[in-house]
Amino acid sequence: MRWLDPRPQRRGPIPWYYTGVIMYLIEVVALARLPRTLPQSFSYFSLESLEEGAVVEIELNHRRLFAMVTRSIGVKQAKQDLRSRAFQLKKIQNIISRASIINARDRALLQWISEYYLAQPSTVLKLILPSFITDTFEVSSWPARHEIEPYPRMIEVVPEEYPIERYQKAVEHALQNGRQALILVPEIERAETLADVISEIVPKERLLVVTSSKTPRELRTSWHRVRNGEPLIIVGTRTSLFFPFTNLGLIIIDRESSPAHKSWDQEPRYDGREVAAKLHSLHGGQMILAGYPPSLNSYHLAKDEQVARLIPSRELVTSPLSLFVDMAREIKEQNEFVVFSQVLKDKLRNVIQDGGRAFLFVNRKGFAPFILCQQCGFIFRCSECSVPLVYHVQESLASATLLCHHCGSKNKPPDVCLECGSHKLKAYGIGIERVAKDLKKMFPNVPVLSLLHGEPKETKNAKTALEKLKKMSCYIAIGTEFAIPLRLPRMELAAIISIDSALSLPDFMQTERLFRSLSLIRRLSSKIFILQSYAKEPEMLIDLFHGSFEHFAEKELKERRRFHYPPFGELIKLTVQDSSREEALTQVKRLYAGLRIVPHYFGPEAVEVTNPYPAYIEKKKGNFIFHILIKIMDASKSRDMKLLIAEHTPDTVQVDVGPQSLL
Ligand SMILES: [Zn+2]
Ligand SMILES: [Zn+2]
Numbered sequence: 001m002r003w004l005d006p007r008p009q010r011r012g013p014i015p016w017y018y019t020g021v022i023m024y025l026i027e028v029v030a031l032a033r034l035p036r037t038l039p040q041s042f043s044y045f046s047l048e049s050l051e052e053g054a055v056v057e058i059e060l061n062h063r064r065l066f067a068m069v070t071r072s073i074g075v076k077q078a079k080q081d082l083r084s085r086a087f088q089l090k091k092i093q094n095i096i097s098r099a100s101i102i103n104a105r106d107r108a109l110l111q112w113i114s115e116y117y118l119a120q121p122s123t124v125l126k127l128i129l130p131s132f133i134t135d136t137f138e139v140s141s142w143p144a145r146h147e148i149e150p151y152p153r154m155i156e157v158v159p160e161e162y163p164i165e166r167y168q169k170a171v172e173h174a175l176q177n178g179r180q181a182l183i184l185v186p187e188i189e190r191a192e193t194l195a196d197v198i199s200e201i202v203p204k205e206r207l208l209v210v211t212s213s214k215t216p217r218e219l220r221t222s223w224h225r226v227r228n229g230e231p232l233i234i235v236g237t238r239t240s241l242f243f244p245f246t247n248l249g250l251i252i253i254d255r256e257s258s259p260a261h262k263s264w265d266q267e268p269r270y271d272g273r274e275v276a277a278k279l280h281s282l283h284g285g286q287m288i289l290a291g292y293p294p295s296l297n298s299y300h301l302a303k304d305e306q307v308a309r310l311i312p313s314r315e316l317v318t319s320p321l322s323l324f325v326d327m328a329r330e331i332k333e334q335n336e337f338v339v340f341s342q343v344l345k346d347k348l349r350n351v352i353q354d355g356g357r358a359f360l361f362v363n364r365k366g367f368a369p370f371i372l373c374q375q376c377g378f379i380f381r382c383s384e385c386s387v388p389l390v391y392h393v394q395e396s397l398a399s400a401t402l403l404c405h406h407c408g409s410k411n412k413p414p415d416v417c418l419e420c421g422s423h424k425l426k427a428y429g430i431g432i433e434r435v436a437k438d439l440k441k442m443f444p445n446v447p448v449l450s451l452l453h454g455e456p457k458e459t460k461n462a463k464t465a466l467e468k469l470k471k472m473s474c475y476i477a478i479g480t481e482f483a484i485p486l487r488l489p490r491m492e493l494a495a496i497i498s499i500d501s502a503l504s505l506p507d508f509m510q511t512e513r514l515f516r517s518l519s520l521i522r523r524l525s526s527k528i529f530i531l532q533s534y535a536k537e538p539e540m541l542i543d544l545f546h547g548s549f550e551h552f553a554e555k556e557l558k559e560r561r562r563f564h565y566p567p568f569g570e571l572i573k574l575t576v577q578d579s580s581r582e583e584a585l586t587q588v589k590r591l592y593a594g595l596r597i598v599p600h601y602f603g604p605e606a607v608e609v610t611n612p613y614p615a616y617i618e619k620k621k622g623n624f625i626f627h628i629l630i631k632i633m634d635a636s637k638s639r640d641m642k643l644l645i646a647e648h649t650p651d652t653v654q655v656d657v658g659p660q661s662l663l
């Protein structure tokens with residue numbers, strides 16, 4: 001077990017007073033995010049034996065910290081240990097709790113996360129004992145944790161149209177049996193919405209919302225109520241997975257295919273769905289995977305696992321007429337660059353004349369995605385990131401601006417080309433501002449709403465925007481990816497204005513992501529769905545237009561199996577970055593050299609380590625980024641491989657197990 005494996009700190013002779021006196025060697029994990037360069041497990045001595053899970057206070061680098069005991073050994077047994085490791089031991093400062101504050105299930109979860117995600121034990125412990133708990137750490141008054149026999153397991157995969165009634169039924173059933181239930185949601189707003197719906201059938205005092213919008217005091221109260229085993233319904237974001245459940249009989253993963261279930265910016269980069277599945281295997285009971293379309297992982301799980309059940313999606317009551325428009329032909333026919341195809345213009349006009357509503361999807365913010373010199377082909381790029389600057393003309397910026405979407409740098413639009421001095425500069429491509437401008441020209445009397453992240457006026461938060469939309473009968477809403485989870489009201493027309501840059505991204509999950517986004521947008525429409533594209537009709541559209549998720553999934557899974565991509569293999573993405581390109585390259589090459597031992601030891605048919613490759617956006621915020629991808633093909637050796645990988649991965653390397661993107 002990695003988190004019980006202390007690394008020696010200092011070497012020196014064993015002082016005389018450690019011999020002949022009854023004492024105990026205590027190993028602890030500190031309750032603090034420590035620099036990754038420090039060892040994660042520390043040894044102290046104590047005059048009494050302490051059980052695993054007891055809490056003590058230690059001194060570490062002149063700081064007083066809480067720590068959890070992971071092992072306690074009488075000195076007679078430990079003598080050999082002491083001699084071989086030659087520790088210079090300090091005494092623990094205080095005993096905060098003699099009783100264990102965690103139970104066997106917490107320990108199992110801790111160990112699993114630490115090993116599965118290659119995470120430091122102290123970092124994982126901070127998830128299980130968050131700061132709103134350790135800030136006022138009055139553990140002496142805590143009742144002991146119960147150990148409970150797990151319930152029999154059952155998994156259900158249900159489509160989006162049912163959930164509310166299905167949730168209510170499952171939740172009611174859990175409460176009637178005196179159990180706890182967890183509804184895991186991808187976004188904070190969704191937690192509030194769902195809680196409203198659940199509160200219709202559940203007594204208010206039995207329902208807890210757990211998100212970062214709650215105060216530490218509220219979270220602390222909820223945490224203790226869960227720990228005391230009260231039958232409760234928790235609706236929460238990822239944080240709630242680490243609540244001290246003692247009686248968990250139901251887990252619902254809401255909008256299960258949402259990418260927001262994965263933690264991407266902080267270690268460990270865990271996937272809420274995977275942690276929920278682990279919780280489920282420890283607690284047993286029922287697990288419901290809900291949402292349309294299901295993720296390929298869940299679909300695969302439901303098909304292969306005996307405990308899982310896939311409930312096929314109910315056909316849409318009114319399936320919209322779906323049209324594909326070849327924009328290359330359109331431009332040829334109209335003899336100029338156009339944002340709207342003729343058919344989209346006509347249909348839009350019809351809908352608006354009838355007082356209807358429309359949603360238009362644009363996958364780019366700003367007015368135009370890049371500025372190009374027509375003389376020499378020069379593209380204006382951010383100096384800190386290797387991406388084109390996006391041309392913005394929105395009112396909130398005083399004047400037209402070239403904005404970097406990665407570091408936020410603002411630049412004045414140039415008058416002449418930096419390369420050749422030519423004045424022939426042109427803004428290329430379609431951004432959401434350009435679509436809004438054209439619409440206002442075409443339909444001066446119709447409200448046009450932009451739904452995009454960070455739009456200050458229209459959508460300070462999603463809730464206000466939605467409420468506004470629900471009150472209006474005739475409008476055109478335009479949105480980026482940001483608009484998809486909002487679940488707008490149904491409209492007469494939905495269209496994809498442009499999505500081509502996303503169609504060509506060379507990423508293993510890209511087709512699944514696109515299918516999901518396009519399905520959700522198509523489902524917004526009750527009458528017409530239009531997809532404009534410069535690409536030839538993508539194959540996936542056939543399945544999309546005919547609503548055949550199963551056909552799409554089978555084909556896609558076949559491809560994944562061929563290349564050992566998840567769910568048929570496991571991926572680990574390692575990332576190195578540095579402000580100097582040379583330094584980043586040196587580091588990543590050194591990392592690669594160290595990791596070559598992994599396929600050497602386990603065999604090239606069991607695991608693959610790719611050559612280092614630059615990130616798709618090679619430079620971000622002044623840092624050069626390189627990746628190495630590890631593909632584990634033999635799942636039975638995954639645990640051992642990860643231990644070896646961890647040994648050869650220095651602390652400066654970012655680790656992402658189960659990355660959502662390889663780019
Ligand atoms: Zn030029
Ligand atoms: Zn930048």
